[in-house]
Amino acid sequence: MIIHSQSCNNMEEKEYLGYTPDYIDRLLPKQVFVFGSNALGYHTGGASGTARKKFGAVWGQAEGLQGQSYAIPVDFGKDVRKDNEVKASVDRFIAFAKEHSELFFLVTRVGCGIAGYHDDEMAQFFKDALELKNVSLPKSFVDALGGGEVDYDMDRFIKAQDSGWATYSEALCEIKEGHKRGHWIWYVFPQIKGLGHSYNSEFYGISSKDEAKAYLGHPELGKRLREITKALLDCGNPSAFNILGFPDVLKVQSSMTLFDFVSPNDIFNEVLEKYYEGKRCEKTIQRLGFHEEKLKNQIKLSKLTITKDYTLLLSDYNKEVKLEPIVKAIYLLYLNHPEGIAFKCLPDYRKELAEIYQKIKPFGLNDRAIRSIEDVTNPLLNSINEKCSRVRAAFLPLVDASLLDQYIIIGKSGEAKKIDLPRNLVVWE
Numbered sequence: 001m002i003i004h005s006q007s008c009n010n011m012e013e014k015e016y017l018g019y020t021p022d023y024i025d026r027l028l029p030k031q032v033f034v035f036g037s038n039a040l041g042y043h044t045g046g047a048s049g050t051a052r053k054k055f056g057a058v059w060g061q062a063e064g065l066q067g068q069s070y071a072i073p074v075d076f077g078k079d080v081r082k083d084n085e086v087k088a089s090v091d092r093f094i095a096f097a098k099e100h101s102e103l104f105f106l107v108t109r110v111g112c113g114i115a116g117y118h119d120d121e122m123a124q125f126f127k128d129a130l131e132l133k134n135v136s137l138p139k140s141f142v143d144a145l146g147g148g149e150v151d152y153d154m155d156r157f158i159k160a161q162d163s164g165w166a167t168y169s170e171a172l173c174e175i176k177e178g179h180k181r182g183h184w185i186w187y188v189f190p191q192i193k194g195l196g197h198s199y200n201s202e203f204y205g206i207s208s209k210d211e212a213k214a215y216l217g218h219p220e221l222g223k224r225l226r227e228i229t230k231a232l233l234d235c236g237n238p239s240a241f242n243i244l245g246f247p248d249v250l251k252v253q254s255s256m257t258l259f260d261f262v263s264p265n266d267i268f269n270e271v272l273e274k275y276y277e278g279k280r281c282e283k284t285i286q287r288l289g290f291h292e293e294k295l296k297n298q299i300k301l302s303k304l305t306i307t308k309d310y311t312l313l314l315s316d317y318n319k320e321v322k323l324e325p326i327v328k329a330i331y332l333l334y335l336n337h338p339e340g341i342a343f344k345c346l347p348d349y350r351k352e353l354a355e356i357y358q359k360i361k362p363f364g365l366n367d368r369a370i371r372s373i374e375d376v377t378n379p380l381l382n383s384i385n386e387k388c389s390r391v392r393a394a395f396l397p398l399v400d401a402s403l404l405d406q407y408i409i410i411g412k413s414g415e416a417k418k419i420d421l422p423r424n425l426v427v428w429e
Helices: 046-054 082-098 121-126 141-146 156-162 168-176 199-203 209-217 221-234 240-244 248-262 267-276 282-297 327-335 343-361 367-375 383-395 401-406
Strands: 002-006 011-015 031-038 065-067 067-076 104-107 303-307 312-314 319-321 425-429
Touching: 046 067, 067 082, 082 121, 082 303, 121 141, 141 209, 156 221, 168 221, 199 303, 209 221, 209 248, 209 303, 240 248, 248 267, 248 282, 248 383, 303 327, 327 343, 327 367, 327 383, 343 367
Parallel strands: 031 067, 031 104, 303 425
Antiparallel strands: 002 011, 065 067, 303 312, 312 319
16 A cells, blocks of 8 residues: 655655555545445445545445545345346446556445345455555455465564664663653554554554554564563653653553553563553554454344334334324434435425324324424424434434434434435335
8 A cells, every 4th residue: 555654854655565454434645445335325324324424425326436435336225136236346446446546445344234245255256456556455355365464564664663763772772761752653662553643653553453463473573572562661660651751651552452452461461550550542442352343243223114004113123113193204204205304494395294194193183283293394493303302212212322323313404314224224014
């Protein structure tokens, strides 16, 4: 991967090779987040939601480059597999990547969520991407394709540690003296990628547990890391803050957490116990372990079933969502419009809302109900906000907090409000 790293001397071009990180929440310029989309381009949860919220994915655009993201349509509805179309879309992506060597594409586990593909199945579509220097694939895809060992470019650390302006030898001397002075923290005590914002933190960031293991297993880097870690323990200064200063005291905690994670009960644990009261860096743990386990054990979205008598059921949870008629009518109106409705446009939907209300209560469209419909579609009143709050209150005890936003009516102020729940999970009986 080509990125630019600002050193103390000059701006130099460097290449980093590896798997796509398991957790991506920011990109460098010219990096592109590649994700799986549904055929309608409704980018709601998972990687597609991340692409829309963080990297410029466009609602309603199912394929192609959009901002710093690239969509590949893989989800065509419940139990629908269109392998030929998926292959064609992936082939178009690979051709696009070949034409745009100035960009670097980080392919996520495309198709391995709601679309229902296994990693080994989806990997076959990306076989031709293995040889592209500007494309990284998830480790599971590379393993399935028999791609063998990934070159993590450990030389980038060796070159930095042996450079003339801030060498490993200088770093070791400073730590032994109990006072860090130079600018070498990124490549002597490396952290998990994504914690910092600088080019150096990105370039020298460790992308995964596997790369951390490769670093520790490197004959020179592993030896040096243990040597300087022992020097940190033996320097005689009881305060990590006094030794390292801020923010490097936090960076070393992150580094020790990273290597303790892949090599438990090692010297890295001793540093954490002595200087950090045994506390690990929470953000590092999230990127290394918690996030992966959360993906494996994540509570799945339930289907939302609307029965013939307009009862709302979270059918996979065996729970009923109880809403009063006018609130239920508003909710069903928004379910009917996945593109969303801005509150200021609700007067245009007054007739449709009345028809929905009448289906819920066939003999209930009296004067009071008509006034309620007029009030809730009047953007100058607070009635619609109050009804949305009732929707939230109804779902809150029924679904996991991490999934709540998928089921309720949400949106930024002044923009269209919508229900993000994928419509293939909405069942009308």
